[in-house]
Amino acid sequence: MSDLLKRLRERGWRLTAQRRVVAEVLAGDHIHLTADEVHARATERLPEISRATVYNTLGELVSLGELLEVSTDHRATRYDPNARRPHHHLLCDRCGTIRDVHPTGDALSALPESERFGYTVSGVELTYRGICPDCAV
Amino acid sequence: MSDLLKRLRERGWRLTAQRRVVAEVLAGDHIHLTADEVHARATERLPEISRATVYNTLGELVSLGELLEVSTDHRATRYDPNARRPHHHLLCDRCGTIRDVHPTGDALSALPESERFGYTVSGVELTYRGICPDCAV
DNA sequence: CCCTACATTGGACAAGGTCTAAGTCAAGGC
DNA sequence: GCCTTGACTTAGACCTTGTCCAATGTAGGG
Ligand SMILES: [Mn+2]
Ligand SMILES: [Mn+2]
Ligand SMILES: [Zn+2]
Ligand SMILES: [Zn+2]
Numbered sequence: 001m002s003d004l005l006k007r008l009r010e011r012g013w014r015l016t017a018q019r020r021v022v023a024e025v026l027a028g029d030h031i032h033l034t035a036d037e038v039h040a041r042a043t044e045r046l047p048e049i050s051r052a053t054v055y056n057t058l059g060e061l062v063s064l065g066e067l068l069e070v071s072t073d074h075r076a077t078r079y080d081p082n083a084r085r086p087h088h089h090l091l092c093d094r095c096g097t098i099r100d101v102h103p104t105g106d107a108l109s110a111l112p113e114s115e116r117f118g119y120t121v122s123g124v125e126l127t128y129r130g131i132c133p134d135c136a137v
Numbered sequence: 138m139s140d141l142l143k144r145l146r147e148r149g150w151r152l153t154a155q156r157r158v159v160a161e162v163l164a165g166d167h168i169h170l171t172a173d174e175v176h177a178r179a180t181e182r183l184p185e186i187s188r189a190t191v192y193n194t195l196g197e198l199v200s201l202g203e204l205l206e207v208s209t210d211h212r213a214t215r216y217d218p219n220a221r222r223p224h225h226h227l228l229c230d231r232c233g234t235i236r237d238v239h240p241t242g243d244a245l246s247a248l249p250e251s252e253r254f255g256y257t258v259s260g261v262e263l264t265y266r267g268i269c270p271d272c273a274v
Numbered sequence: 275c276c277c278t279a280c281a282t283t284g285g286a287c288a289a290g291g292t293c294t295a296a297g298t299c300a301a302g303g304c
Numbered sequence: 305g306c307c308t309t310g311a312c313t314t315a316g317a318c319c320t321t322g323t324c325c326a327a328t329g330t331a332g333g334g
Pocket of ligand 4: 268
């Protein structure tokens with residue numbers, strides 16, 4: 001059993017076939033799938049899984065902090081299983097491929113007090129944009 | 138006539154009442170409206186303006202580089218008239234209010250070659266998250 | 275003032291996402 | 305092992321955001 005499923009079990013989740021398959025589909029590095037992509041891949045292993053269950057499960061995993069929502073483009077939200085290690089994203093403007101990246105320095109401290117407008121600032125997201133090697137001429 | 142309308146005139150735009158109203162609604166600092174918000178405000182001044190025209194005009198202004206699209210949350214795209222001066226964003230997680238901010242340093246150079254995966258990197262967006270003074274207890 | 279290419283309109287359509295009522299099943303208790 | 309029950313899943317209606325189109329209107333040059 002994967003670490004993720006184990007943690008879910010400990011939190012009182014019923015381990016259904018549907019939840020197992022969603023967790024399996026999300027395993028790996030640099031994975032940033034849309035809900036419909038998760039559904040398509042889950043359907044290959046469990047043909048009767050519904051869209052609603054995929055959305056429910058993704059939402060629950062986000063609430064538990066096991067998944068991050070990423071909205072780099074202006075289209076569908078993507079789901080990121082690399083929630084345990086802080087990171088940022090590098091996005092190809094042509095094909096949409098996303099890689100996890102770890103810039104140096106601390107972007108939070110780059111925002112001076114005078115630019116905070118009284119907000120309590122808790123986090124920062126960086127999205128680098130460019131063209132990936134496959135899409136380069 | 139505003140600078141924006143003047144520039145549009147110079148680029149061959151017909152100055153219709155609809156385009157004028159959309160341009161007026163977008164004037165100001167820290168403005169980041171959704172298309173439907175633009176439509177609602179435009180309707181107050183020109184009741185017969187259609188949703189399609191608002192979308193058309195916003196799209197054209199984006200193509201001309203007069204407006205930026207911002208997708209900080211996972212909902213509707215927001216339109217940012219502050220396209221002439223590079224900046225980043227500070228977002229309230231409770232009410233969604235967005236402010237323009239200017240962090241120090243160069244986030245682009247914070248991404249080492251070893252973290253670029255062969256991409257040609259052309260830009261970076263920073264989104265700071267927090268709680269605004271109005272939403273703080 | 276006319277003409278016409280450009281602009282606007284309402285409504286159909288599509289994609290992404292949410293919600294609900296009815297049926298199903300994981301797993302604890304016996 | 306079986307029962308029971310509340311949690312889970314399902315299909316499909318519905319909502320929001322955004323695109324597209326054919327018909328209609330009009331800005332602005334001549
Ligand atoms: Mn990631
Ligand atoms: Mn802005
Ligand atoms: Zn690419
Ligand atoms: Zn707020």
